[in-house]
Structures are given as C-alpha cells and as structure tokens.
Amino acid sequence: xxxxxxxxxxxxxxxxxxxxxxxxxxxxxxxxxxxxxxxxxxxxxxxxxxxxxxxxxxxxxxxxxxxxxxxxxxxxxxxxxxxxxxxxxxxxxxxxxxxxxxxxxxxxxxxxxxxxxxxxxxxxxxxxxxxxxxxxxxxxxxxxxxxxxxxxxxxxxxxxxxxxxxxxxxxxxxxxxxxxxxxxxxxxxxxxxx
Amino acid sequence: xxxxxxxxxxxxxxxxxxxxxxxxxxxxxxxxxxxxxxxxxxxxxxxxxxxxxxxxxxxxxxxxxxxxxxxxxxxxxxxxxxxxxxxxxxxxxxxxxxxxxxxxxxxxxxxxxxxxxxxxxxxxxxxxxxxxxxxxxxxxxxxxxxxxxxxxxxxxxxxxxxxxxxxxxxxxxxxxxxxxxxxxxxxxxxxxxx
Numbered sequence: 323x324x325x326x327x328x329x330x331x332x333x334x335x336x337x338x339x340x341x342x343x344x345x346x347x348x349x350x351x352x353x354x355x356x357x358x359x360x361x362x363x364x365x366x367x368x369x370x371x372x373x374x375x376x377x378x379x380x381x382x383x384x385x386x387x388x389x390x391x392x393x394x395x396x397x398x399x400x401x402x403x404x405x406x407x408x409x410x411x412x413x414x415x416x417x418x419x420x421x422x423x424x425x426x427x428x429x430x431x432x433x434x435x436x437x438x439x440x441x442x443x444x445x446x447x448x449x450x451x452x453x454x455x456x457x458x459x460x461x462x463x464x465x466x467x468x469x470x471x472x473x474x475x476x477x478x479x480x481x482x483x484x485x486x487x488x489x490x491x492x493x494x495x496x497x498x499x500x501x502x503x504x505x506x507x508x509x510x511x512x513x514x515x516x
Numbered sequence: 517x518x519x520x521x522x523x524x525x526x527x528x529x530x531x532x533x534x535x536x537x538x539x540x541x542x543x544x545x546x547x548x549x550x551x552x553x554x555x556x557x558x559x560x561x562x563x564x565x566x567x568x569x570x571x572x573x574x575x576x577x578x579x580x581x582x583x584x585x586x587x588x589x590x591x592x593x594x595x596x597x598x599x600x601x602x603x604x605x606x607x608x609x610x611x612x613x614x615x616x617x618x619x620x621x622x623x624x625x626x627x628x629x630x631x632x633x634x635x636x637x638x639x640x641x642x643x644x645x646x647x648x649x650x651x652x653x654x655x656x657x658x659x660x661x662x663x664x665x666x667x668x669x670x671x672x673x674x675x676x677x678x679x680x681x682x683x684x685x686x687x688x689x690x691x692x693x694x695x696x697x698x699x700x701x702x703x704x705x706x707x708x709x710x
Contacts, residue, residue, distance in 0.1 A: 353631040354594040356587045383576035387584045387594065393550045400548040400581065437547040 325365050325499040328477065329513055331358060338505045342452075342480065350477065351384035351449055359391040362499060366447065366475045367395035369497040373472050375445045377401055379438070379464065381420075381431060381456050388477060389447040396445070401437045403460060405429040416466045420459035431459055438467035446474040451498060454485025461494060473497065480505075481514050519559050519693040522671065523707055525552060532699045536646075536674065544671065545578035545643055553585040556693060560641065560669045561589035563691040567666050569639045571595055573632070573658065575614075575625060575650050582671060583641040590639070595631045597654060599623040610660045614653035625653055632661035640668040645692060648679025655688060667691065675708050 337345040349355040375396050380389035381403045389400045405420075406429065415432040422429065438444070446460045457474050464471045473495035479486045481501040489496045501514040531539040543549040569590050574583035575597045583594045599614075600623065609626040616623065632638070640654045651668050658665045667689035673680045675695040683690045695708040 347628065348630065352595065352598065352628055354584060354587075354596070356584060356591075356593060359584070360588070383580060383596070383598070386577060386580045387596075390548060390550060390553070390581045390584050391588075393548075394554070394585075397550075399550060401546065402548070402577070402581075404546070404577070434541065434546055436542065 323369065323497075324501060324513065324516060325362070327358070327361055328365075328500050331355075332478070332500055332502075332511055336511060338507050338510055340507060342483070342505070344478065344480070344502070344505060344511070346478070351387075354387050356391070359388060362388060362477060363392035363395045365499055366392045366445075366497070369475065370396075370445060370473060373445075374443050375472050376441070376443045377438075377445075378447050379403065379433070379444050379460055380447045381405070381460060385448045385456075388449055392447055392475070401433060403431040403433045403463065405431055416463045418459045418462045418466075421453070421455045431463070433463050433467075435467070438463060438469050440468035442467070442469040443472050444469050445472050447476070448474070449477050451476040451479040451485045451489070451496075452483045454488045457485070457489055457494070457496075458492075461492075475499070478502065517563065517691075518695060518707065518710060519556070521552070521555055522559075522694050525549075526672070526694055526696075526705055530705060532701050532704055534701060536677070536699070538672065538674070538696070538699060538705070540672070545581075548581050550585070553582060556582060556671060557586035557589045559693055560586045560639075560691070563669065564590075564639060564667060567639075568637050569666050570635070570637045571632075571639075572641050573597065573627070573638050573654055574641045575599070575654060579642045579650075582643055586641055586669070595627060597625040597627045597657065599625055610657045612653045612656045612660075615647070615649045625657070627657050627661075629661070632657060632663050634662035636661070636663040637666050638663050639666050641670070642668070643671050645670040645673040645679045645683070645690075646677045648682045651679070651683055651688070651690075652686075655686075669693070672696065 414435040417432040479498035479501045505511045608629040611626040673692035673695045699705045
C-alpha cells in the first residue's frame with residue numbers, strides 16, 4: 323500500500339526532469355527531512371508487520387539514511403553494501419556488479435562475509451527502484467550468504483520501468499511506498515491507482 | 517567529554533591494524549549498531565546543549581548514518597555532501613576538494629546551494645577525524661554559503677594525528693566522543709586521559 327504523506331510530499335517538492343529523472347533531493351537524498359523519514363520507517367515496520375527480521379541491508383549512499391531510521395522501528399542493525407570501482411577488494415567479501423540507472427555506470431558492490439550470516443533474515447531497503455538492479459544485486463548477496471530474504475522495501479518505485487515487475491516475478495515480497503505510473507516535466511507525477 | 521559506552525565498544529569490537537587503521541566496521545561504518553548510534557546521537561545533543569542548530573551537515577557515506585540518527589535529537593534536517601571524482605557538476609553547487617586518509621584519494625565534495633543558506637546554523641557531524649580534511653572541507657562549504665558554523669561533532673578522533681589540533685586552533689568548537697592517543701596491533705587502543 324502506498325503512503326499518502328509521501329505521495330503528497332513528492333507532488334509538492336519533487337521535480338520531474340527530462341530523461342525520467344525525479345529529483346527529490348530537497349527531502350530524500352541530498353537534504354534529508356528526518357521527520358518524513360521517521361514516518362517512512364514506521365510505515366515499513368507496519369507493512370512488514372509480523373515478519374521476523376534480523377538485519378536491514380541497503381546500499382550506499384542514499385539508502386543509508388532510510389535504512390537507519392527504519393532500523394530503529396525493527397530494532398535490528400543495518401548493513402550497507404559498499405560501492406567499489408575496483409575488483410581488487412581485500413578480505414572476505416560477497417560481491418556482485420550493479421548498474422546504476424541514475425549514474426549510468428557499473429559498480430561492484432561488496433559486503434563483508436562477517437555481516438551476512440546463514441541465520442540472518444534480511445529486509446532490503448532502498449530509496450529508488452527503477453530497473454531493479456540494486457535490489458536484485460543485494461538479493462544475490464543475501465542468497466550467496468545462504469541467508470533468508472524476507473522482502474524489500476523501497477520508498478519510490480518508477481512503475482513505468484521494469485524493476486518492480488522483475489522483482490515481484492522473482493517471488494520477492496516488494497513493498498513500495500509510492501509507485502509512479504508516469505511522469506514528465508509538463509504534467510508532473512501520476513501515481514498508480516490502488 | 518568522551519563517551520564511556522563508546523570507548524568500551526571500541527575496546528571490545530574495534531580492530532587495530534597496521535598503518536594506523538582502526539576497523540570499527542562491525543558497529544559503526546559497515547554494519548551499524550543502531551542502538552549505539554541512538555546513544556551517540558543523544559550524547560551529541562547533550563554536548564551541544566543550548567546551541568541553536570538549524571541543520572546537520574555530513575559527508576557520504578559513513579557520516580550519513582550518524583548524522584541522521586543524531587538529527588532526530590536536534591529535530592533538524594541533514595544535508596550530506598556528495599563525493600565526486602569529476603569537476604563537471606551540473607547545477608549550482610558549493611564545492612571543494614578533500615583528501616581521504618582511509619582511501620588515499622582526493623575527492624571533490626559538493627553541496628547544492630539550495631541547501632546551505634546564509635541564515636543556517638550548522639553542526640558538522642562525521643565518524644572519524646584523522647587529518648581533519650573532511651571537517652575542514654565541510655567548514656569551507658559552510659563559510660562559502662555565508663552560514664554560521666556552530667561546531668563539529670566526531671565519533672572517533674585519532675588524537676595522535678593533527679586534525680583535532682588543527683580544527684581547534686581554527687576556533688571551531690569540536691567535540692569528539694572518543695579520542696585515541698595511541699594504538700597499535702599489539703597493545704590496542706589507548707584513550708586520552710581527561
């Protein structure tokens with residue numbers, strides 16, 4: 323279920339730019355409205371009510387803020403995957419490569435093996451879902467660790483891009499707090515009807 | 517004043533490696549213990565008691581977690597400076613270059629002009645202080661914006677490196693929650709006596 327307060331904030335302060343870019347840098351991923359994040363964290367807790375979760379997994383940089391505030395409501399630690407341009411990583415890590423829609427680049431993402439254990443029940447959290455590469459990359463790390471993936475929570479899903487469908491068809495329990503079905507600089511943002 | 521709970525945690529879970537590296541990735545900057553961060557946030561609020569602060573400024577990636585949890589106690593937004601390898605940044609930004617001790621590299625850090633205003637009273641928050649380059653770089657952005665720098669809070673200061681002295685001698689009100697006077701793989705960590 324989508325989150326009314328978030329949708330209103332996107333309509334008020336989000337900027338749609340050419341090239342399917344939605345700028346939410348005044349409240350979500352450059353300047354961060356902590357009060358809004360607090361409500362987002364509560365909403366994730368609500369949407370994954372009753373699920374046992376031992377750790378929240380996210381990816382640097384803008385996922386960290388959301389994951390940390392949400393983690394307070396789950397009372398679990400956060401692990402964030404690090405992005406690295408180099409494959410030459412020392413130590414024992416799980417790694418995979420992820421393309422970024424926003425940055426048009428490919429990163430290797432890594433998580434230390436110490437922090438993803440077979441007994442972990444993982445909730446993935448991220449800010450945006452477009453092609454789904456970040457969530458799918460993170461889910462590969464969870465699988466490699468032999469941990470259980472409980473689900474994924476994203477703040478904004480671009481419903482007109484294939485990530486959401488891909489992830490749902492993989493059987494991952496995906497909750498998006500706002501799903502945008504179309505957007506352009508002239509007409510702004512249209513959310514999915516529920 | 518240093519924070520007892522944090523010092524105990526560093527002694528318990530910090531790993532000292534050659535080259536003046538202290539690994540605290542099990543609780544501070546890869547896996548994040550949110551309950552510890554909650555206490556760190558409260559302690560920063562306590563140490564800057566009575567100071568008017570309108571925004572917390574930090575730098576990606578590992579500063580974000582600490583800044584966001586602390587921001588709840590100050591009831592202000594967070595702005596995080598982005599690291600960029602390129603000088604070719606679009607839009608109106610404040611920028612400066614910062615050397616990283618950990619990564620032995622130089623990054624341009626940028627903040628959108630929209631999010632640092634002349635009327636802002638800024639608290640800088642970061643995880644580590646070694647040579648002080650990150651805090652000093654952030655303070656240049658604050659100055660460029662014509663905003664007021666209220667102070668800087670760091671979680672762990674490497675007191676045997678010059679950053680702390682440099683920053684204090686600039687007249688910046690610096691609070692470090694743990695100050696390490698020496699460390700090595702054989703004897704571990706020795707904190708500064710107060």
